Every structure is written in C-alpha cells, then in structure tokens.
Amino acid sequence: MSQLLQVSALQKNYGQHEVIKNISFELKKGTATALIGTNGAGKTTILSMLAGLLKPTSGQIQHEGIVGDPRAAIGFLPQYPQFNTWLTASEFLIMAAQLNGLPAKVAKDESEKLLQFVGLKDAANKKIGTFSGGMKQRLGLAQAIIHKPKLLLLDEPVSALDPAGRLDMMHLMKSLQKEMTILYSTHILNDAEQMTDQLLFLKDGHLVEQGSLQDVKAKYEHHxxxxxxxxxxxxxxxxxxxxxxxxxxxxxxxxxxxxxxxxxxxxxxxxxxxxxxxxxxxxxxxxxxxxxxx
Amino acid sequence: MMQWRVLLQKEWRDHVRNLKILWIPIVFVLYGIMQPVMFYYMEDIMKAVGNMPEGVDMGITDMTSADVMASTVGQFHLIVALIVILSFMGVISKERKNRTAALLYVRPISFSAYYLSKLSGATIVALLSTVLGLLASFYYTMILYDEMDVWKCAALIGTYSLWVLFVVTVTLTASAVFSTGVAGTLAFLLTYFMQLIDSIIGQFWTVSPWKLGTYAITWLVAEPDSSDFWLSVVVTVIAILLLVIIGIWGTRKNVENIKI
Amino acid sequence: MSSLLMMLLPIIIIQFILMIVALIDLVKIPQTNGPKWLWAIVIVCGNIIGSIIYFIFGRKQV
The missing domain is CATH 3.30.70 (Alpha-Beta Plaits)
Incomplete structure (x- = not known):
C-alpha cells in the first residue's frame, strides 16, 4: 500500500503553550485511522492543520501525488459544523461543490446524489435552520465528500449523536472507506474498534502510541x-x-x-x-x- | 471569477432572505422624503403648534431646492454611516466567529473572490438604497420647491454614491481585519467622525474623501472647483483600492482566527 | 391642512409598510435577541427607529 500523507515532527504552539508536540505519522491510501484522545488532547488542532485551517509552528505535512492547493483533495467535517441557516441543504451543497471547482450542472447532480446517500432527500429544499443536530451532521458529511476528496478528515463525527444516529453515521463512514482515506478523531472507543486500520493515541499533545489495531492489542494483551x-x-x-x-x-x-x-x-x-x-x-x-x- | 459569482449568490440570498434588500432602501427613502416635506410644512406645523411669535421670519419659506437637498445630504451622512456600518460590520468577522467560515475556508477558495463577493453584496444593497433615497428626495423637492437640472441631480447622486462606496469598503475591510466591535467603531471613526472633523477644520485643504459630501451638494448651486473635485475623486478611488488590498490580506491572515 | 395630509400620506404609508415588514419578520423568525414581545413593542411604538433597531439588533440569524 502506498502512502497518501506523511506528517513529520508536527508542532503547534500558542505563545509559550505547546499544544501539539513533535508528532509524526503516516496515512496509507485507502485506510481508516482513528485519532484517539481525551478532550483537549489536541485532536481538533491536528485535524485543522491537516485541513489547512491552521498553520503548523514547525514540522511538515506532505501530501503524496497532490499538485496545487492541497485543500482541493481534502474533505473536512468539523466537530460542530455550522451552516448559514437561511440556505437550503441543496443550495449549500451546490455552493460547496462549485467552490471546489465542479461545474454547475455536475454540482447539482452530485448534490442530489449525496442528499440521497446521507438520507436528506426529503429535506433537500428545507432551510438548514430547521435541521436537527443529526441532520446537520449528515449534511456536514455530504459537504465533506461532495468533491470526492482523497483524504477525508472527520472531527468527532459521532460523539454528538444519539445511538441510532451514531449507527447511521458509522454505516455511512464504512461505505466510504473503499473510496477514500479516512482520518477521524473520537473519544468513543467502541466506535473506533469497529472501523480502524491504524490507531493514534494522543495525550496532552503527544502521540503516545500508534499502530494497527492488532499490534496495539497484542502489545497491551494482559493475559x-x-x-x-x-x-x-x-x-x-x-x-x-x-x-x-x-x-x-x-x-x-x-x-x-x-x-x-x-x-x-x-x-x-x-x-x-x-x-x-x-x-x-x-x-x-x-x-x-x-x-x-x- | 466563478468562485466570486458563487459566493456573491450566497451574499445575495443572505440580503434577500434576511430582508436587508427591503428594509434598508425603505429607510433611506423615508428619510429622503421626510426632509423636504418637513421643511415645506415647518411653518404650518409651527403655527399649528402655536408657539410661533408674531413677525418672526424663520427663513424657511425662502429656501431653494438646493438648500433642501443640502440638508437631505447632511441627514444622509449620519444615516448612511449608522445603517451601512451596523448592517455590514459583521459580514466577514461574524462568519469567523460563528464557525460558518470553516466550511468555506477548507475549500480551495481564493480570498480575493471571498472578500470581493462580500464587498459586492454590501455595495449592491447600499448603493441601491442611496440612489432610491436621493431620487425620492429629489422628486419631493421638485414638487414642493423649484425644478432642478437633471444632470446636476445625477452629478450629486454619482458623487454621493462614491462616498457611500467608500463607507462600505471601509466597513468591510475593518470587518476582514478586526473583530465585529472593533470593526464597527473603526469604520464609524474613519467615515462619519472624520467627515465631521473635515467639515470643521477642513478649510486648509481641498482634496479628501471626506469632502465628497460637500462637493456633491455643490453640484446643485455651482460646479465644484474642477481640479479639487476630480482630485478628491481620484484620491477616494485610490483609497478604496488600497482598502480592498488590505481587506483581502486581512481575510487571508485571519484564517488562523476562525473558530472550528 | 388637507394638502399637508396628502404630502404626509406617502411617509405614513411607507412607515407603515416598514413596520408591517418588521412585524411579519418577527413572527416568522425562530429566534430573537431577547423576548419577542419586547421587540413587538419596540417596533410598534418606536416608529422608524424602532423597526431599524429591530432589524439591526433584534434578529438572530447565522
């Protein structure tokens, strides 16, 4: 398997405060990686740097085989996706697709397809202001994948959802695994166990453990x-x-x-x-x- | 170009669905009409109220169209500053704060397209309101007072529109660079307050964006000094272009400060 | 005085339209900054300024 992303010696400081301390890892093409850590461990900061929203203080993020703006090849779902409430779901998705360079006609078709995929077909022409948390999360997933990114970054995609919504979301994520490389953060380990090729354990900005699910399990097997x-x-x-x-x-x-x-x-x-x-x-x-x- | 168009469509939907395109022009038209009507009936109103001393000439009946329009423009200074600034001071800074910017900035958008779409959207609303407001004022003034030359009216509207464009650009650039509160205060200081200062101690110079209001009125009585007027226009256009560049720079710089 | 009324009529009508627009919006909007009934009073009693203040500070819209 060839690699898609190489992160080396990544560091982020806010003044004197070190939020991310010297982190290195790589993502292989077509794998799912779970970024695990408690609240405040630095998961969102790492994902934001990979998404291009934050500049690292030092260190490198190398995208393999991507020319030009790396943002074009990345899809990002923030932990609290927030939309302009006065747009409809379909209007927002078409705009998102067009900003990613899709022609108007393609953007329209893709948005219809995706609204169907995430189960929002009936709400396509409703204002986002009327959406529930779960609906917003699904629309958030749709906007993250509408341009078929190579790398999909999801920040706590299921933690705000009720059990049924969580199951739905995990299902959607699993079905995407074939098409794109996924890096998602979570603090719910049962979810991570269901869908992961690689585990990254984060603590106070340090990467304290990493490896495949089998490797990590074998290492900590307590007989x-x-x-x-x-x-x-x-x-x-x-x-x-x-x-x-x-x-x-x-x-x-x-x-x-x-x-x-x-x-x-x-x-x-x-x-x-x-x-x-x-x-x-x-x-x-x-x-x-x-x-x-x- | 395509990104600018797509983002402008979003701005347009914002201004239509949040009714800015409706209430701001209505307010401008109201204030535009009120001034001439109030002046015309001031004497009647005073008499009706009954505290008009015998034989006192208010000087109101001697007013010309130009005088009335001058006072309308004077009123507009405050209304433009307050309403334009308060309505648009958050268009960029609020998006950073309410997390909606995150879903735009993760895409390969050009920051100039983003800033210019915001500027275009606000400009459409502000200029439409200004032009409608001034036209309404002209209409009433002509009915109640004397006729005015159409071209002079057009010159006033054109000149004043440039001032409004300046106010809009100052507001948006402040919003791109600073937080909403700071942006609003700064925009008010740089437009209304500076214009007041200019009208008090501005006799020492003849060229500045803050003189555009005065020049706009001058069109009605006599042509403004040609070189002073055009130099002020050029200076204002240059200032607007500089502000646009600073605004784009500020938008890019503030990517770090968006809430995720 | 009747000509005064004729001239004032457009002002009154436009002002009324502004107030109605503000009130309809107040009813339709899901959330306002502060209680809705208070904004209703501001719009009805505050003339032009009341409606302006509502549109600028009252609406809560992302």
Whole structure:
C-alpha cells in the first residue's frame, strides 16, 4: 500500500503553550485511522492543520501525488459544523461543490446524489435552520465528500449523536472507506474498534502510541485468565491452594500473571468444580486507560 | 471569477432572505422624503403648534431646492454611516466567529473572490438604497420647491454614491481585519467622525474623501472647483483600492482566527 | 391642512409598510435577541427607529 500523507515532527504552539508536540505519522491510501484522545488532547488542532485551517509552528505535512492547493483533495467535517441557516441543504451543497471547482450542472447532480446517500432527500429544499443536530451532521458529511476528496478528515463525527444516529453515521463512514482515506478523531472507543486500520493515541499533545489495531492489542494483551467456579467455596479453596496470584470475587477468580497451562494444571490437581475458564483480551477502552495513565 | 459569482449568490440570498434588500432602501427613502416635506410644512406645523411669535421670519419659506437637498445630504451622512456600518460590520468577522467560515475556508477558495463577493453584496444593497433615497428626495423637492437640472441631480447622486462606496469598503475591510466591535467603531471613526472633523477644520485643504459630501451638494448651486473635485475623486478611488488590498490580506491572515 | 395630509400620506404609508415588514419578520423568525414581545413593542411604538433597531439588533440569524 502506498502512502497518501506523511506528517513529520508536527508542532503547534500558542505563545509559550505547546499544544501539539513533535508528532509524526503516516496515512496509507485507502485506510481508516482513528485519532484517539481525551478532550483537549489536541485532536481538533491536528485535524485543522491537516485541513489547512491552521498553520503548523514547525514540522511538515506532505501530501503524496497532490499538485496545487492541497485543500482541493481534502474533505473536512468539523466537530460542530455550522451552516448559514437561511440556505437550503441543496443550495449549500451546490455552493460547496462549485467552490471546489465542479461545474454547475455536475454540482447539482452530485448534490442530489449525496442528499440521497446521507438520507436528506426529503429535506433537500428545507432551510438548514430547521435541521436537527443529526441532520446537520449528515449534511456536514455530504459537504465533506461532495468533491470526492482523497483524504477525508472527520472531527468527532459521532460523539454528538444519539445511538441510532451514531449507527447511521458509522454505516455511512464504512461505505466510504473503499473510496477514500479516512482520518477521524473520537473519544468513543467502541466506535473506533469497529472501523480502524491504524490507531493514534494522543495525550496532552503527544502521540503516545500508534499502530494497527492488532499490534496495539497484542502489545497491551494482559493475559488475564478468568475461572468461574460452580460454588463460592470452591473458588475460595482454589485461591487457598494455588501458588499463583489470584483474586477472588464470589465464584469468579481472576489470575493476572499466569498462562493457561499453569492454571489448568492447578485446577486438575485439586479436582475443582468449575463452570468455565477463559482468557480475556484487553478492550480498547482498557488499553486507552493504560496508555493515558501511564 | 466563478468562485466570486458563487459566493456573491450566497451574499445575495443572505440580503434577500434576511430582508436587508427591503428594509434598508425603505429607510433611506423615508428619510429622503421626510426632509423636504418637513421643511415645506415647518411653518404650518409651527403655527399649528402655536408657539410661533408674531413677525418672526424663520427663513424657511425662502429656501431653494438646493438648500433642501443640502440638508437631505447632511441627514444622509449620519444615516448612511449608522445603517451601512451596523448592517455590514459583521459580514466577514461574524462568519469567523460563528464557525460558518470553516466550511468555506477548507475549500480551495481564493480570498480575493471571498472578500470581493462580500464587498459586492454590501455595495449592491447600499448603493441601491442611496440612489432610491436621493431620487425620492429629489422628486419631493421638485414638487414642493423649484425644478432642478437633471444632470446636476445625477452629478450629486454619482458623487454621493462614491462616498457611500467608500463607507462600505471601509466597513468591510475593518470587518476582514478586526473583530465585529472593533470593526464597527473603526469604520464609524474613519467615515462619519472624520467627515465631521473635515467639515470643521477642513478649510486648509481641498482634496479628501471626506469632502465628497460637500462637493456633491455643490453640484446643485455651482460646479465644484474642477481640479479639487476630480482630485478628491481620484484620491477616494485610490483609497478604496488600497482598502480592498488590505481587506483581502486581512481575510487571508485571519484564517488562523476562525473558530472550528 | 388637507394638502399637508396628502404630502404626509406617502411617509405614513411607507412607515407603515416598514413596520408591517418588521412585524411579519418577527413572527416568522425562530429566534430573537431577547423576548419577542419586547421587540413587538419596540417596533410598534418606536416608529422608524424602532423597526431599524429591530432589524439591526433584534434578529438572530447565522
């Protein structure tokens, strides 16, 4: 896979305050990357710099194979997209397309197609002032992709939406993944887990961890083994007899530093009545907590 | 050019749907009519009110068309400054603040197309209002007082339109460079306030944009001193061009300050 | 006095139109800066200036 964007040693200061500190990463063509971090970690600042709305203090953003104004090849959905309320959805989209250089006729056709795609066909000729938050978000997505950009930047695309809206939006994003490279920020890790080739963990302006979902998961795998006994007393007996460090909670025992083999041997020795034994992998949520706190 | 057209269409929709194209001309026409009518009936009104001392000549009945138009233009100075500045001081700065600019600036737009579309939109509304207001004033003045030469009226309207264009450009450039509040204050100081200063101590020079109002009125009684008038026009046009350049520069510079 | 009325009539009519335009807009607009009933009073009692102030400061439009 060839790369689309190369970010090296990106830095943004506001006076003495360093908001983004020496960040480097790359985006491969046709991949989806999740930018993960708490509020104020610098996600919006990074996306704004990539979108050309903020100038980096230092560092480089290199777009591969793009000649001229890089903004032409980028689509951007801000976290709080705001529209002129007195325009209709269709008028706004046609304007957006034309500003991206599409001829009037094409702009009109594309806007109709996209309004259908994001489910706003019936609201095409309504004033945006009457739109709900979810409708604005979908119109925001439409304006970001109307010129078929190579790179799509989405700032917290789902966090303001209700569960149904979130599902809709994730669905739309997934269907775009084939056509464009996507970089989106989120603090909802369940969403990130559903659609990501690469993870970027951001903390206080630092990139503290990056890699593919599998790599990151493998790295933070904590080999936690959970044994569920039939009886509470059985669990207690096991903890008593075992040489492994174990934690008991009712009939469930959790072993942090142990292999499956060790556990099974120990279980066989005492002839315990068990319900099930399983190895649990870390969720992205737990990894994030670990990364953010360590 | 295409971007300018597309963005101007947005400005036009703004001014139509937010009724600027309706209420501003109405107000200008109202003030344009009010002045001649008030003067004409001042004496009647005074008598009706009943506090007109016997034998006092107000001098109102001796007024000529030129006098009435001069006072209309005098009124217009304040109305133009207040309404044009208050209506348009936020057209660029507010878009930065209310996040709508973000969705425009992420596209490969030219900042000159953006600024010029804003300037064109505001100019259409302001000039339309000014011309209609002055025409209404001329019409009433001619009915109530004496006839005036059409060409002189046209010269007054033309000259005054240049002043209005100057006010609009100052306002938009201030909005491009500064926040809304600062822009409004600065535009008021640079237009109405400077024009007042010019009318008080301006006898020492003859060429300045702030003299355009005076020259506009002069067309009715006598032709203004030709070289002074045309030099003022040239200076104003140059000032407008400079303001346009500063406005485009300010728009580009302020990309950093938009809310995202 | 009747000729005075004839001359004042256009002013009164235009002023009335301005007020009606402002009132219709006030009813249609979703939001104003401050309560709508207050703006209604300003428009009706404030003559030309009332309508101007409403259009400049009353409308809340992005």
């Amino acid at each position: 936690q083994i959970v044994v569920e006994f039939k009886e509470k007393v059985e669990a207690a007996r096991f903890v008593e007899s075992s040489t492994l460090s174990a934690e008991q909670q009712g009939a469930v025992v959790t072993l942090q530093i142990a292999t499956m083999q060790q556990v099974i041997q120990e279980l066989a020795k005492g002839d315990f009545a068990i319900r099930k034994v399983e190895q649990q992998s870390a969720s992205l949520e737990e990894i994030f907590m670990k990364v953010a706190n360590g």
